[in-house]
Amino acid sequence: MVLLTLYLWRHTEKTRLKRMEILFVKAIYSGVLIDQILLLNRRKDEKEFMQRERLQNRTADSRRIRCQRNDLAQSNHRSASFVPQIFLCATMWHETEQEMTQMLTSIMRLDKDQVTLRANRQTREEDYYNFEVHIMFDDAMTYTDGCTPEINNWVRMFCKLIPVAAKKAIEELDDNFDSFPIIYATPYGGKIVFTLPCFQNKLVVHLKDKEKIRHRKRWSQCMYMYYILGYRCTTENWNLDEIFLLALDGDVDFQPEAVSLLVDRMKKNNDVGAACGRIHPIGSGPVVWFQKFEYAVGHWLQKTAEHVLGCVFCSPGCFSLFRGQALVDENVMSTYTTPPSKDIHYIQWDQGEDRWLCTLLLKQGWKIEYCAASDSYTFAPEDFKEFYNQRRRWSPSTMANVIDVLRDASLVVKKNQYVSWGYIIYQIALMVASLLGPATVIMVVQGAYQYVFNWSLTLSLLVSLVPVVFFVIICFTVSADVQVVIAEILTIIYALVMMAVIVGVIGSMASGIILDPNNLFMLLLLAIYGLTGLLHPQEMMCLVHGILYYLCVPSAFIFLMIYSLTNMDNVSWGTREVKSYSQPEAKPENNPDSNKNSKATHTKSSNTTEDSHKCKIGNICECYCCIKPKDDDSQPAPTTQQNLTTPVESQPTSAALGAGAGSNNQLQSISNMSNAELFKTARELEIDSDHLSPSQLRKILEDKHQNEDVKNQADAEVANEIESVQLIKETCVDENGNKFSWLRVGALEFAEEKSIDNNERLFWQKLIKKYLEPLKENKNKKQEIAGNLKDLRNRMSAAYIMINALWLVLNFALQLSITDVAIVFYIGSTKNTVNPIQFAFLVFFFIILLIQFTCMLLHRWSTGVHLLSKTKLYTGNEKEITIPTTARHTHEGIPTTASPTTTHARYYNPTFENDLDIACCTEDIAGPSNQQHQGFSL
Helix, strand or coil: CCCCCHHHHCCCCCCCCCCHHHHECCCCCCCCCHHHHHHHHECCCHHHHHHHHHHHHCCHHHHHHHHHHCCCCCCCCCCCCCCCEEEEEEEECCCCHHHHHHHHHHHHHHHHHHHHHHHCCCCCHHHCCEEEEEEEECCCEEECCCCCEEECHHHHHHHHHHHHHHHHHCCCCCCCCCCCCEEEEECCEEEEEEECCCCCCEEEEEEECCCCCCCCHHHHHHHHHHHHHHHHHHHCCCCHHHEEEEEEECCCEECHHHHHHHHHHHHHCCCEEEEEEEEEEECCCHHHHHHHHHHHHHHHHHHHHHHHHCCCCCCCCCEEEEEHHHHCCCCCHHHHCCCCCCHHHHHHHHCCHHHHHHHHHHHCCCEEEEEEEEEEEEECCCCHHHHHHHHHHHHHHHHHHHHHHHHCHHHHHHHCCCCCHHHHHHHHHHHHHHHCHHHHHHHHHHHHHHHHCCCCHHHHHHHHHHHHHHHHHHHHHCCHHHHHHHHHHHHHHHHHHHHHHHHHHHHHHHHCCCCCHHHHHHHHHHHHHHHHHHCCHHHCCHHHHHHHHHHCHHHHHHHHHHHHHHCCCCCCCCCCCCCCCCCCCCCCCCCCCCCCCCCEEEEECCCCCCCEEEEEECCCEEEEEECCCCCCCCCCCCCHHHHCCCCCCCCCCHHHHHCCCCCHHHHHHHHCCCHHHHHHHHHHCCCCCCCCCHHHHHHHHHHHHHHHHHHHHHHHHHHHHHHHHHHHHHHHCCCCCCCCCCCCCHHHCCCEEEECCHHHHHHHHHHHHHHHCCCCCCHHHHHHHHHHHHHHHHHHHHHHHHHHHHHHHHHHHHHHCHHHHCEEEEECCEEEEECHHHHHHHHHHHHHHHHHHHHHHHHHHHHHHHHHHHCCCCCCCCCCCCCCCCCCCCCCCCCCCCCCCCCCCCCCCCCCCCCCCCHHHCCCCCCCCCCCCCCCCC
């Protein structure tokens, strides 16, 4: 036996989560002599088997796509030399101090864990990876005086919190730790490069100036995708199969183990384009408690079912790992950069950018997985209004993306081997259930009224419908703020109503028979949720929040859906909408008692000449500025521009007059001209002087001279002002210069100044020009889109209301004629009647719950196996590493296996630096030299 299985004892490759068919020849084993059977059944030629499987089981089209993706990876598992390069990419805007500290602390923990990974690289090869952090700060600049940029308060706070977070995560760190950042001016604004304290991993903060580059989250994602997967991969000759992007929100909290678990999902299957973990909402208050149970049920049942049956439809951007090879695939990243042009684009693309990116990956054939063991924490809305505004974005975009996938179901099933028609039918069933949610809840409330208060069927239905109809009218007539207030009031009222529903359900169970379909469904529902919670022991307390969730079901399924659909035309972000930082307004000089809120207004005067303007400061003073003198004989005041002009000749010509010379000497020279000179000058200026007298012609020339002089003076002043503003901007943000006054504040006062590489500058210029140039506002187009969004809102709202109205009428009619069309069954000698529609609906929901529960059990098993494979038994070989307090400048305590020069030493090519391939700055950006990507170009 030992001789036959000798290859097993010599097997040194360490790869977790291999599939059963890869490890063993047969997937089913005998229960007798299990040890011997496992040894004899173990496969030896894993890589050869995977090569044969790929060639035999895939169609020609699927094989062509996979070959493009896996030129260097012919099996589902790489050798031990595969070291992932992970880029942590976070998008930030108006996060609070606590949220920033939470995210930075997570990054510092990852940096600390890197030291341990490097020290034990020989024993923990499968866990080793390199990483780099990129923070995209939206709208980071503010112009205090209209031309001088400054970084806003959020950027300043972020820079100050870096040492605080480092000390919080790394207790051994010196209290005087300073990251000594390096600042760069860039075509999009600027960037700050910090060095993390443990092993010189880089944290790069990209400061986006919305005057130079598009802002908002989707464009920040496009920005770091193209920068990392295009410029960095090309210039540093990286393999895209080894590059991963970890998308983060600015308030996320996670442990290093969570990242490693997501990487395992990528290593297990090369077809996985994205992997997400378990998101835990944190915060306080009833609104957060509601979301705790909502998130729990969504992950326990819905995401696990999607993972087991096919693909997860949405990998949330707050904590998800994306494969670089998948993002640069055809019609993924290139399509993701498309600006919205239709009304539905604003809903599907801009309101739900994470879900849309996953939709593009699914359509291209990539799989998206869910890893329940990878935990992350993010702040949830604590305010009712903020929660409603967040779901106002999510609900329509979710519906639009799901409908997009279902509409192209045949294409998705053809291109994605993990999506089957059975899975499409499951998604259609979920869509139907969500569409009929409001009517179903109304029927539940109506049944409670009927049972508890002994009301008639008609009266209970009317009482249930009146608040809903009232809220629909409110949503079409008043502002969104008023809608939220009314929804909050109705939520409290309906929470009390749901208490009556609980009484009705308990009373029905007590007075009826336990095998009644309604009672049986309720018991099974409680059993499924209870058992699911027990199988997630660390999250079992979420079941307590389920009571609040049950009381708020009408608010979530009725009022929130109505609010989301009727405000579909509002495409603003809705959360973190606070005013950007600006300098306080300066008070007028020599007037300390004036009101600081008074503003200078420029209005056209009604009692002055046509070209005069009035300047007024409150009721204090008022003056008039005359652009054109009333009297033609009045001489214009000398200006700086006049003093800089070249002195005119004593005998002016048409060129001199055309140049706008307007001094007193010039006017005098016109008056001293002879008649012959006057007519000669008129002919040069193409003035018809045949019927004019010398005095009339002299008057015309003087008027023409004065008019052109005034016009040239105004043009020169405007040009001078534009030039000065542009000069100030270029001086403050000059990629070649050393003037960084816009960054010289707070923690950056003593930062080192450097200039970015010329190739990188060219890359950013081309990228901005093609994809990220600020969108110019077209009022006509904006009004057209607004009108189209309102039409879309009206159509979608009308269809949604009609579907639920038809469902209500159908059930109401069947309840009125229950004796004629009821399903009759006997339990013992007792006769029972059931509404056929209600019975069918109960069966429909029960089948969905049963499918989700079964998938949850399977996913729990795979999660347990994954955690078991990650469990480390102490062997005495692992090294205990002490973090040096001066690790910022030295490498004391760092193992010799790590490179002392760069965190990317394995990928660095010293000969490549001298002969840079700047294909990223040309019209067609490709990946490394051995890979071409049709969907990725500039």
